[in-house]
Amino acid sequence: QLQLQESGPGLVKPSETLSLTCTVSGGSISSSSYYWGWIRQPPGKGLEWIGSIYYSGSTYYNPSLKSRVTISVDTSKNQFSLKLSSVTAADTAVYYCARAIMIVEPLFDYWGQGTLVTVSS
Amino acid sequence: EIVMTQSPATLSVSPGERATLSCRASQSVSSNLAWYQQKPGQAPRLLIYGASTRATGIPARFSGSGSGTEFTLTISSLQSEDFAVYYCQQYNNWPTFGGGTKVEIK
Numbered sequence: 001q002l003q004l005q006e007s008g009p010g011l012v013k014p015s016e017t018l019s020l021t022c023t024v025s026g027g028s029i030s031s032s033s034y035y036w037g038w039i040r041q042p043p044g045k046g047l048e049w050i051g052s053i054y055y056s057g058s059t060y061y062n063p064s065l066k067s068r069v070t071i072s073v074d075t076s077k078n079q080f081s082l083k084l085s086s087v088t089a090a091d092t093a094v095y096y097c098a099r100a101i102m103i104v105e106p107l108f109d110y111w112g113q114g115t116l117v118t119v120s121s
Numbered sequence: 122e123i124v125m126t127q128s129p130a131t132l133s134v135s136p137g138e139r140a141t142l143s144c145r146a147s148q149s150v151s152s153n154l155a156w157y158q159q160k161p162g163q164a165p166r167l168l169i170y171g172a173s174t175r176a177t178g179i180p181a182r183f184s185g186s187g188s189g190t191e192f193t194l195t196i197s198s199l200q201s202e203d204f205a206v207y208y209c210q211q212y213n214n215w216p217t218f219g220g221g222t223k224v225e226i227k
Binding site: 062 | 122151153155157163164165166167170171176208210212213214215216217218219220221
């Protein structure tokens with residue numbers, strides 16, 4: 001059974017960089033059939049796609065976040081990572097990693113449990 | 122950006138009754154529409170993709186319909202475990218989600 005697990009600091013200071021890692025188990029991140037993505041959800045609010053990556057390293061991002069987002073992959077560790085720079089309180093959210101089925105664009109069939117990241121001094 | 126609008130925001134339904142949730146796209150997304158269920162403290166779970174195809178392991182009481190800009194998720198007979206928030210997501214362009222419909226016990 002595929003499992004995804006987010007890890008990283010739960011508290012980040014304003015203007016700093018948020019860094020999270022997603023570890024994939026029960027399957028290979030190098031599968032040619034899937035992309036991998038990050039989605040976030042501010043407390044009590046809806047879902048926002050952040051970006052996605054292929055095992056080859058090809059990425060694409062939400063245009064509204066693109067200037068601040070970097071997603072990378074480490075196939076040797078079966079992990080992919082998110083960096084979001086210059087964070088503000090508006091970036092406080094539960095961050096999910098997920099496996100993405102790419103049809104025209106991605107939809108997400110397996111999700112991690114999510115990790116709450118709070119931006120505060 | 123394709124804006125997804127869900128209605129109603131909250132739906133009060135008695136167990137065993139039928140629930141009908143709507144999702145509208147600001148422009149055509151063809152059939153590139155997915156539905157997710159989210160329970161408190163949990164990650165979303167994929168229910169439907171391709172507007173009408175149930176994901177693996179999803180009970181037959183969940184059905185989806187629609188194409189273009191108008192979509193519907195129907196739960197034919199609500200079970201206690203179905204009370205949750207439901208989100209639609211289009212994947213015809215970069216992914217965007219609706220604001221969600223909360224299905225609560227009447």
